[in-house]
Amino acid sequence: MTDSFTLAVDAMGGDDAPLMVVQGLEIAAERHPTARFLLIGDETELTALLGSHKRARAACTIRHAPDIIGNDMKTAAAVRSRKASMRLAVDAVASGEASGLVSAGNTGALLALAKIVIKSLPGIDRPAMCAISPSARGDMVMLDLGANVQCDVRNLVEFAVMGDVFARTVLGLTAPTIGLLNVGSEDVKGDDTLRDAAEVLRASHIAPQFHGFVEGHDIAAGTVDVVVTDGFTGNVALKTGEGALKLIGDFLKQIFGGGIAGKIAYLLVRPGMDRLREWLDPRRYNGAVMVGLNGVVVKSHGGTDAQGFAHAVDVAMDMVTHRFNDRIREDLARIALDKHETGSKAVTDAGDSPRGISDGPHLATA
């Protein structure tokens, strides 16, 4: 497989941009030697930075953008800012000049711009935000994480289709299991939207992979590979889980940081603790993907470092090289078909292009 694609990169988004972005591209350029990056931002600053980052310099073309969409900028204002680095990155994807983009900037602005300029994939009602999280049984995928506060049956079904393709494309799973997040696993729980969505999925090509309803504790348990939910619930669940992990992390720091006994204990269990830390490393899960758009759009966390940004680039490259959007189009066509069929077909095209395992450490537990 070759990485001969161009990714647009918003050089000015993120707390430590543009230095962090250029450092991230220095790492990414080594991992994806044939990739090209359209680096968009302040030309003078970027030229200076590329001077000291040889690999990134060889892989990048600079495009000047005089403006920046700040983190506090309201979405309406951001959408009007036509010379901002994020906007020019979105434009590059919309025009087909780039296959995808990565930005660590303002999430709301990126989502709005992507929806308006890049537009939804034909057949998709609402794009969604999707990300990888750790679980007891390996990495899992959850969506929507905040793009759509309210969702109808069609939205949830489309999220399931897109989550399935994401898990196959980026996690390399052959037949990912899929669950609908609910307040109980019995079929009687939840509201009509959830019940109807479950019914549609049971009648679709995804049926063999559809596990039914899952609950909050199933996310960390890894009961399914793909958790489907509305953007409000998904956003709360994601942040609640992260908050709980941070709580324990802080407690453990206190325990092991407290005096000589703690420090000796840490040395004794260091391999295990290092594994735990690496496993939970937020940089490993950096890159919330906006799925359902006419192009690949990856949002890096604003507070990430170069390693995290490079992972976000990995995710974008995975999606581009594994024809993420083509597969969604194919699968959506099958859902429409299935509505008129009585049976359901197993996924048969999943095995032919699993994601390569070698090009990103974020796959270690997949």
Add this chain to the structure above:
Amino acid sequence: MTDSFTLAVDAMGGDDAPLMVVQGLEIAAERHPTARFLLIGDETELTALLGSHKRARAACTIRHAPDIIGNDMKTAAAVRSRKASMRLAVDAVASGEASGLVSAGNTGALLALAKIVIKSLPGIDRPAMCAISPSARGDMVMLDLGANVQCDVRNLVEFAVMGDVFARTVLGLTAPTIGLLNVGSEDVKGDDTLRDAAEVLRASHIAPQFHGFVEGHDIAAGTVDVVVTDGFTGNVALKTGEGALKLIGDFLKQIFGGGIAGKIAYLLVRPGMDRLREWLDPRRYNGAVMVGLNGVVVKSHGGTDAQGFAHAVDVAMDMVTHRFNDRIREDLARIALDKHETGSKAVTDAGDSPRGISDGPHLATA
């Protein structure tokens, strides 16, 4: 303060009932020496068990109930089961014979029976489920945890009022801070229901305590003492947080259980690890309370042991002795008043009856 109240106890609910329940009452009877328990279940079995539990025997009156509402029983069937132990406990509260009840049985059945038989407090549209959770800044309260899948502005405002009284009554806080769970802390986030609820709270007597919107990570961080949300989101958030904590707990067990180095390390940091374990001990947080009913209804976890059941009794006793429902009635009256006032008054009646700190270890970090 005297505990001269009668609590109805469903002796047959819970995985290890009725033994676990009687053992729990043996502990509770010591903590609340003047309390009376109406112990409802199989008379023969209970008489035999009380024979070997002296303190419980002295505090209990047995009432025979020939039937049991099983965990798998559908709510509709449970509601028709008029001779079940849970039903007779609910009847005892409805008739005024008992001030409250504790059951470790079927949650859906208990909620339905309580709403139908005990009924809502005057002025409360929808009762809610409420529970205490650990956070980085001490124990906090969240509601609704699943009683109401969909909520309107009035429901959320009532939850805030009830959560405030709960935090004052059971956690002993003077002026608990309150947050509305949302997908962003900016005022523009979320849907109309949340925005409108925030507006009503800002114009109410609770305004000085109202923190505005909080996000998922604020739950574990303890940003506020009371997190208010709809029952769907609250249920998912609670279980997601628990799942994340369990994930780390299992990982730590592996690290410290793995060989001699792990065991030595554990001995070195044991005081800290014991503190962590005690702090996260689910028994300490046992007792989801159904607030907004014409009586105190506490649901113990079905899988709890005697210690956990005794904590659930503690919570019920706290609510009864501190006139939980009277306070809600008073505060609801103030909300109605406040709608016609421009200013807002601080809570002034909070200091006079904080919860006693000595009668239950579940308050240790409050």
